[in-house]
Amino acid sequence: xxxxxxxxxxxxxxxxxxxxxxxxxxAAATTTTAQTTNCPTGWGSAAKTRSAATAEPVTNIRTxxxxxxxxxxxxxxxxxxxxxxxxxRYVSRLHQDGSxxxxxxxxxxxxxxxxxxxAYDPATGNPTYPVRAGQRLKGVDLTxxxxxxxxxxxxxxxxxxxxxxxVRARLPFRVSVAPDRVVIDVAHxxxxxx
Numbered sequence: 001x002x003x004x005x006x007x008x009x010x011x012x013x014x015x016x017x018x019x020x021x022x023x024x025x026x027a028a029a030t031t032t033t034a035q036t037t038n039c040p041t042g043w044g045s046a047a048k049t050r051s052a053a054t055a056e057p058v059t060n061i062r063t064x065x066x067x068x069x070x071x072x073x074x075x076x077x078x079x080x081x082x083x084x085x086x087x088x089r090y091v092s093r094l095h096q097d098g099s100x101x102x103x104x105x106x107x108x109x110x111x112x113x114x115x116x117x118x119a120y121d122p123a124t125g126n127p128t129y130p131v132r133a134g135q136r137l138k139g140v141d142l143t144x145x146x147x148x149x150x151x152x153x154x155x156x157x158x159x160x161x162x163x164x165x166x167v168r169a170r171l172p173f174r175v176s177v178a179p180d181r182v183v184i185d186v187a188h189x190x191x192x193x194x
């Protein structure tokens with residue numbers, strides 16, 4: 001009887017050990033699959049606005065690539081979060097505020113981005129983001145981006161800065177405010193797959 005107990009205990013220990021080992025890879029595989037295929041897409045493509053304004057000027061515009069979306073960041077140092085406003089919407093053509101001049105923007109769709117902050121020092125009128133209307137954004141290289149195709153400075157008029165962002169197609173986007181910046185994310189697709 002003692003011999004059978006020892007054999008039975010060994011079998012139970014081996015089965016328990018193997019069950020524990022088998023469960024770990026299955027759980028890890030599920031987690032990995034969920035992380036590689038699920039991206040947020042419920043943002044929609046309707047216009048997004050936030051009413052607020054600041055006299056603090058825009059100093060930089062930059063972009064970045066992420067697994068699920070491409071990102072544009074408009075830096076407004078000193079503005080905090082409560083005074084940053086924006087309007088972001090798809091347009092058929094980008095027209096410069098004030099003059100109404102057409103600014104060509106490449107891509108299958110164009111997002112017009114307005115940040116309620118000047119791109120000049122209000123006290124002196126000197127530019128804080130020195131790019132002329134119609135030019136590509138300074139220091140922005142969109143090579144290798146999945147969604148972004150073109151980015152043009154449209155100007156700064158009556159305290160608002162206007163940017164044209166060319167994207168591959170009309171895709172979902174979100175806009176958020178972080179300390180001293182406005183962040184625009186455009187999803188790679190509507191399906192949520194990477």
